[in-house]
Amino acid sequence: MTQSRREFMSLSAKAALLALGMNAGLPTGLFAAAKTTGFDSPLPLPGGSGLYGLLAPKGNVALMATKVPGLLPATGAPMLAYAATQGGKTFQNPVLVLRKGQQFNATLVNMLPEPTIIHWHGVDGPWRQAGHPSYAVGPGESYDYSFPVTNRAGTYWYHPHPHGLTAKQSYYGLSSFFIVRDAEEEAFAKELDLRLGVNDIPVVLQDKRFTPDGQLDYSPSMEDLLMGYLGGSVLANGALRPTMKVATRLYRFRVLNGSTARLYNLAFVQGGKALPFVLVGNDGGFLPAPQRLTEVFLAPGERVDVLLDLRALAPGQEVFLQNLPFDPMHNEMGGMMGGMMGGGMGGGTGGGHESGGHGALGEGDSYPIARLLVERKQTYDRKIPAKLPALAQPASGGPVRPIALAMRHMGGWTINGLTYAMGEAPIVVKKRGLETWQIHNPEASMPHPMHLHGYFYRVLERRGSPAQVRSRAVDGQGRLATDLGFKDTVLVWPGETVSLSIDFRTPNYPGEQLFLFHCHNLEHEDQGMMLNVRVL
Ligand SMILES: [Cu+2]
Structure with missing residues (x-):
């Protein structure tokens, strides 16, 4: 233990020195090569079990939020993880692998000394399945999820969402991937x-x-x-x-x-x-x-x-x-x-x-x-396809909803001047159709990654982008390469106004819904940079 501790300290020191040494005076496009020493441990790859093991659920999967001794690869420290078993194998923070169209059944078992709830980030599902903080369960309690997987193939993820505790629980280890596959994506993977x-x-x-x-x-x-x-x-x-x-x-x-x-x-x-x-x-x-x-x-x-x-x-x-x-x-x-x-x-x-x-x-x-x-060496002659599964241009229209991000005079971030109140829904979507959300972040601010539960954004336009963002625009609307598909989290830089189209008809959730719109800087979220969104 002493040996590994010393090793760890010296790695940290090296990393710090490296960062300092590599920070200044380098010409654009050319960066000092990283030191070749210190990269001694293997990158943990998702395997058939264990930490980040690949788990294609057969029936209901129980995810037990718990503290696991010795789990963190970096130092051997304990970390929080979702522990699961299937077919005699044990997993911690399993990479869940789902196929579009299949039913997903899971039970969160809370073995933590405080409330928790799982949010399936980017995954379609009505609000009772989405991990709203009002559904957080206490120590020893459990919460059942059951919904069909209707997402496009993609890389989604899951993490805790109890109000005020999201950052801490995520930080100590609770989160992993939720990968959805479909026929098109499987063909793409096979081709390559x-x-x-x-x-x-x-x-x-x-x-x-x-x-x-x-x-x-x-x-x-x-x-x-x-x-x-x-x-x-x-x-x-x-x-x-x-x-x-x-x-x-x-x-x-x-x-x-x-x-x-x-x-x-x-x-x-x-x-x-x-x-x-x-x-x-x-x-x-x-x-x-x-x-x-x-x-x-x-x-x-x-x-x-x-x-x-x-x-x-x-x-x-x-x-x-x-x-x-x-x-x-x-x-x-x-x-x-x-x-x-x-x-x-x-x-x-x-x-x-x-x-x-x-x-x-x-x-x-x-x-x-x-x-x-x-x-x-490996012989490899596959070609990246020039086209990917078809995706329509974003439709725009419907009412324009201005969203203003700001810092309160005495500190603390707000959305439209408000912080989170569990019982209030400051954003009400009265008619399920297209809406355009214009998120403005003032100059005297910091970047805020804004996440919406339940629906995807299409990015329409970025205005007022700082030079380092504008220089990466791929079209006349100032959009970045990463803006071109469906987004659930959009970074809004200081000075920017980002216009997003949201289609509240898709998915067509039955009955009234209560979703969240929040900053995914988790300290900001826990401090209240979050609002309920009521969809009638
Ligand atoms: Cu923020």
């Missing part, structure tokens, strides 16, 4: 010879702080609650700076930002250069067409489904999944304290918010997260 857990890899990114003995530490200060709790170590599937051995072929990565607050600007860096990759899907499944990118923003709650071609590499070469520099735009003090601080905290470039004394890994720093090590 992609197999889940082998070369189609779900990867959840989460940043953590640790106590000196390697335990997970969630102890947000007032400042953390306002800005979001950042950790000094970024884990991939629970491992710190892991390595995945790869062959010279195509890989699919389904990357989930499961962090409570951290934004990423992700790239695959090889020999100091960001490799091109192909974005094929996002929150709601396939995009209308593949998008070639070299970096992508990923906010808490969002997913990207990417293809990475390693055919040009040779055995021994390394590719790093890396965060590239960006301005995290913590401009929230710009309005209130700009004068007092001499503008020091408002609108700076690249500095961003760093959590003092916790590794100081700024969101906008350059740092490696995981390594792909080419181990062997």
Whole structure:
């Protein structure tokens, strides 16, 4: 234990030094190669059992929210997990694999000392199945879910949603993937010879702080609650700076930002250069067409489904999944304290918010997260299809609903001037049809990833985007590649107004519904940046 602790500390120190060393003065498009040492542990891959094991439910699956000793790959610390068994195998945080059209039956068993409830993020289902916080169950209690899977094939996920406790329970480990497959997606995977857990890899990114003995530490200060709790170590599937051995072929990565607050600007860096990759899907499944990118923003709650071609590499070469520099735009003090601080905290470039004394890994720093090590040559002649399953242009129309994000004078984030009240529904959808939501985030703010339960968005337009976002626009509406399909979580940067089309006819849930609209910065959510949405 002492040995592994020392190793861990030295890795953290290395990561911090690396981040500092790689932060300044590098020409655009070229990044210092990550150090090749320290990537000693394997990337935990979803297998037939265990942590993130692949579980295709046969009948009802019981998910027991509980503390599991020794589970966290990074340090061997205990973590919270959804424990399940099937066919004599045990799973923790199983990657649930569902087929479109099948019935999903699950029972949450709460073995925590506090209330909890599961939200199936991005998964269609009436509100009683969606994990509304009013349905949170107490210690020793359980909650039954039963609904048909009607989503498009895609990478969805599940996590706790008890009001005020979502960030903490997620942070200590409760969350995993909910992968939906259908005939089209299976044909796509077959065409490219992609197999889940082998070369189609779900990867959840989460940043953590640790106590000196390697335990997970969630102890947000007032400042953390306002800005979001950042950790000094970024884990991939629970491992710190892991390595995945790869062959010279195509890989699919389904990357989930499961962090409570951290934004990423992700790239695959090889020999100091960001490799091109192909974005094929996002929150709601396939995009209308593949998008070639070299970096992508990923906010808490969002997913990207990417293809990475390693055919040009040779055995021994390394590719790093890396965060590239960006301005995290913590401009929230710009309005209130700009004068007092001499503008020091408002609108700076690249500095961003760093959590003092916790590794100081700024969101906008350059740092490696995981390594792909080419181990062997492989002959691979498959081609990425030019077309993906058809997707209509977003329909727009219906009433326009302005949504204003703001910080209260004395701190705390609001939506239309309000914070969450369990018994109130400030947004009422009277007629089930199209609506256009225009979400405005002021300049003196920070990025907010806004998530809606029950329905998907189509992004119509981004206006007022900061330069680092505008420069990535793929059309005249200022939309990003990641905006092109169905979205359930949309990042709204300071100064932006993002127009979203929502079709409240689909899915056609029976009876009145009560869903949530909230910021997926989980500290913000728990502090009340959330409203009930009543759909009549
Ligand atoms: Cu927020």
